[in-house]
Amino acid sequence: MNDALTHASARLPGYRVTERARLDARNTFGIAARAPMLVEVADTNILPGLFADNAMLRDGPVLVLGGGSNILFAGDPEGVVLALTASEVRIVDEDGGSAIVRADAGGEWHALVLWTLAHGLSGLENLALIPGTVGAAPIQNIGAYGVEVRERIHAIEAFERATGKSWRFGADECAFAYRDSRFKHEPDRFIVTAVEFALPRAPQLRLEYAGIGEELATMGVAGTPRPSQVAEAVCRIRRRKLPDPAVIGNAGSFFKNPIVPRAQAEALQIDFPALPAFRTGDDRTRKLSAAWMIDQCGWKGHRDGDAGIAASHALVLVNHGQASGAQLLALARRVAASVRERFGVALEPEPRIVGASW
Ligand code: FAD
Numbered sequence: 360m361n362d363a364l365t366h367a368s369a370r371l372p373g374y375r376v377t378e379r380a381r382l383d384a385r386n387t388f389g390i391a392a393r394a395p396m397l398v399e400v401a402d403t404n405i406l407p408g409l410f411a412d413n414a415m416l417r418d419g420p421v422l423v424l425g426g427g428s429n430i431l432f433a434g435d436p437e438g439v440v441l442a443l444t445a446s447e448v449r450i451v452d453e454d455g456g457s458a459i460v461r462a463d464a465g466g467e468w469h470a471l472v473l474w475t476l477a478h479g480l481s482g483l484e485n486l487a488l489i490p491g492t493v494g495a496a497p498i499q500n501i502g503a504y505g506v507e508v509r510e511r512i513h514a515i516e517a518f519e520r521a522t523g524k525s526w527r528f529g530a531d532e533c534a535f536a537y538r539d540s541r542f543k544h545e546p547d548r549f550i551v552t553a554v555e556f557a558l559p560r561a562p563q564l565r566l567e568y569a570g571i572g573e574e575l576a577t578m579g580v581a582g583t584p585r586p587s588q589v590a591e592a593v594c595r596i597r598r599r600k601l602p603d604p605a606v607i608g609n610a611g612s613f614f615k616n617p618i619v620p621r622a623q624a625e626a627l628q629i630d631f632p633a634l635p636a637f638r639t640g641d642d643r644t645r646k647l648s649a650a651w652m653i654d655q656c657g658w659k660g661h662r663d664g665d666a667g668i669a670a671s672h673a674l675v676l677v678n679h680g681q682a683s684g685a686q687l688l689a690l691a692r693r694v695a696a697s698v699r700e701r702f703g704v705a706l707e708p709e710p711r712i713v714g715a716s717w
């Protein structure tokens with residue numbers, strides 16, 4: 360047991376330390392990894408004291424781990440792995456038309472989506488069934504079915520490791536972009552402790568993403584759907600398309616959809632007319648479908664031992680059993696190299712890679 364942490368433990372209840380902690384069940388790839396020390400914090404109010412008393416936490420490498428659904432352990436993490444476990448959700452402000460919901464970082468994301476729907480609040484329904492925690496949602500600005508979480512975020516509460524200071528950032532201070540935020544660029548600086556969402560009582564539905572309308576029709580929903588029905592439609596599409604990590608290890612999309620200059624996208628579409636290219640909000644760029652390009656390179660269903668590409672979706676790297684992080688990373692590099700060779704487009708991984716660099 361680390362002396363400093365044991366010492367602090369005597370004075371500060373609210374956390375638990377495990378040495379040589381197995382992380383196999385704490386990452387959705389199911390990779391066998393170990394942390395020299397796992398610190399689980401149930402009360403984020405103790406973070407300033409905990410960090411002030413412990414040089415290992417304050418100055419050493421610390422990996423904040425949520426549900427491990429966007430992480431590839433290509434090696435064991437060094438130093439401390441820190442997990443937040445508080446999961447309280449409550450309405451902190453309400454004006455009749457909308458509510459501010461504050462959720463602790465350690466709660467499960469999908470449970471929060473269901474909580475908001477059960478409390479008559481809409482806005483998160485398109486983000487149903489995304490694995491992971493509330494605290495990780497702003498890190499890569501999770502998105503699905505036409506909505507990004509930044510559109511619903513009111514504020515972020517974060518603890519700054521080096522200073523012990525607590526911050527409250529408005530959404531406009533978080534540098535949110537497609538699968539990106541300031542927190543992603545400063546992984547050693549901030550620990551997100553809670554997120555506030557601004558959610559309307561009157562639904563403002565987003566139904567335009569391909570497949571949602573058809574799914575609602577299949578469900579027999581006629582006319583304007585309820586937000587909970589949109590969530591159900593999204594869950595049904597997701598269950599069909601994406602492999603379930605409980606059955607086969609994966610981290611969802613392994614690559615981001617590349618954003619390229621519009622002229623490059625248009626030139627590619629002359630050679631490859633079926634290449635899906637989407638608007639980005641900046642008319643000078645287009646977002647290309649990484650799945651389509653990987654699929655065209657023939658990778659879908661490919662397998663190198665236990666490292667593979669899902670048979671149902673070309674963007675999903677899968678662990679068929681005993682693949683190591685290094686084997687999965689080697690396959691991902693081969694996939695990216697083939698896309699670069701054929702389309703001249705660089706793919707970037709979406710998950711955080713621990714123990715290696717891309
Ligand atoms: P982790 O994997 O534990 O961590 C991810 C990163 O966030 C790490 O860098 C970690 O250090 C950091 N982090 C975690 N918590 C904190 C915190 N409190 N403070 C500071 N940093 C923190 N993502 C989408 O955007 N859209 C999808 O549709 C989607 N579908 C998916 C489907 C499947 C089947 C899977 C397995 C993954 C999918 N993902 C998707 C990716 C993933 O679910 C999200 O990125 C999710 O937000 C990760 O949450 P997590 O708690 O598991 O984070």
Ligand code: EPU
Nearest residue numbers: 503504505611612614615616635648650651654672673674
């Ligand atoms: N496609 C193929 N082959 C495949 C799969 C898809 O050619 O094997 C083509 C489809 O024809 C479709 C296009 O690729 O036109 C896009 O496919 P899909 O709608 O499944 O979306 P995606 O771009 O692959 C993105 C997100 C997902 C998110 C969905 C739904 C990224 C990197 N991925 O996937 O997020 O759930 O849209 O909004 O942006 C994640 O980030 O982990 C994730 C799963």
